[in-house]
Amino acid sequence: MTQLRQRMRADMQVRNLALNTQLSYLQQVSLFARHFGKPPDLLGREDVRTYQIYLTNEKKLTPGSIHIAIAALRFLYKVTLKRDWVPEEALPLPKKPQKLPIILSPGEVQHFLNCVFNVKHHAILTTCYAAGLRISEAVHLKAADIDSQRMVVRVEQGKGRKDRYVMLSPKLLEILRNYWKMRKPKEWLFPGDRAGRPITRDAVGQACTKAHERSRLSKPVTPHSLRHAFAVHLLEAGADVRTIQLLLGHRSLATTAHYLRIATNKVCATSSPFELLPRPAPSPLPPAKPEYF
Incomplete structure (x- = not known):
């Protein structure tokens, strides 16, 4: 070196x-x-x-x-x-194209998760959606991070070296408890193949790809798209942007505000001006031709 x-x-x-x-x-x-x-x-x-x-x-x-x-x-x-x-x-930075992520509906998320057959992969992908975690945060969870008394999940040293808490869904808690009873993880909540190491992001990505193929969904699905779905579904359910920012661990509120461009209850709440145009009068029907036979 x-x-x-x-x-x-x-x-x-x-x-x-x-x-x-x-x-x-x-x-x-x-x-x-x-x-x-x-x-x-x-x-x-x-x-x-x-x-x-x-x-x-x-x-x-x-x-x-x-x-x-x-x-x-x-x-x-x-x-x-x-x-x-x-x-x-x-070294000027090139301008990035502003692309909106494709969002899964709640029904599509449920259908996708039903296609994850491995119990560990199902638990971690469900956690990505239910808690809105980045894949790097999900793979580094420990059993002690699941606080069932306060119903929160502790995310230790997420992006930007910041700790935060996110909600613990009762449904997710039940899934994690069933998973823990079957696999009995020790140090890491989702251990990998190598002793003493958590599951890798690649392994979760491969499991996600296989489940996506089984689901036959036309929309792309990745662990991060589950996080996007978490944010948009919360916004559509009425959560404010500041709360979602804290849950996602975004440093800037502007980053979270991008989801406002995707949420259907924000985008589609206003009627199109086309609906205000007067409806055209129905055209008179042509006279029927006489029948000679």
Whole structure:
């Protein structure tokens, strides 16, 4: 490991960045250095610009993937290398297309969950929907996080290194209790194949894909789409946006407010102006032709 890599890792650790963020940033900087065949500290502003054009035009990465690469390079040059040029000017972020997620109806969610036959996979995917958890939060749940006395689920160190509480549905509690009686998990609520480790996100994703195939739903289904459904269904049931923000663990209320564009009771509550147009008078029926035979 080079000294520069060690220093960047230390800078991220000091700032308490999530482990996945650290690994992602180091990988992105490594790809940047390998592209030019030089250490990053020998590369400058024009090299950074050339690399971004390469990611856009040749690699044809999505704006989201480019955002990750740019965030890593910004951290490297602004924090670790302390360059005097402004990384935000040399590394502008591409504009992301504003796409709305496709939302499952409550009936579709129930049908999908009925197609998850493995008891552990059924329990964790149900938890993603019933508590609105990110998949990374669901896989790291422990039995002690389920507080049946207060009927809450403790989410420890979610995105942004923040703890929060979400509601514990009585139906979910019953499912988790039945699962616990059958599997008797110890450290992790949803243990993986490797001893002492929780189930992986990939394993949950594969289980979700298999259940989606069985369900034959035309809409896409992922663990994260269950979280989207949780938010929209709460909004349609009358919950306020601030409450949903706290439950989802969003840092910004604006992020949660995007769901207002999806909720049918918000979007479809107003009648179309087409309904206000006067109805045309019915056209008179043509006279019947005489019958000669």
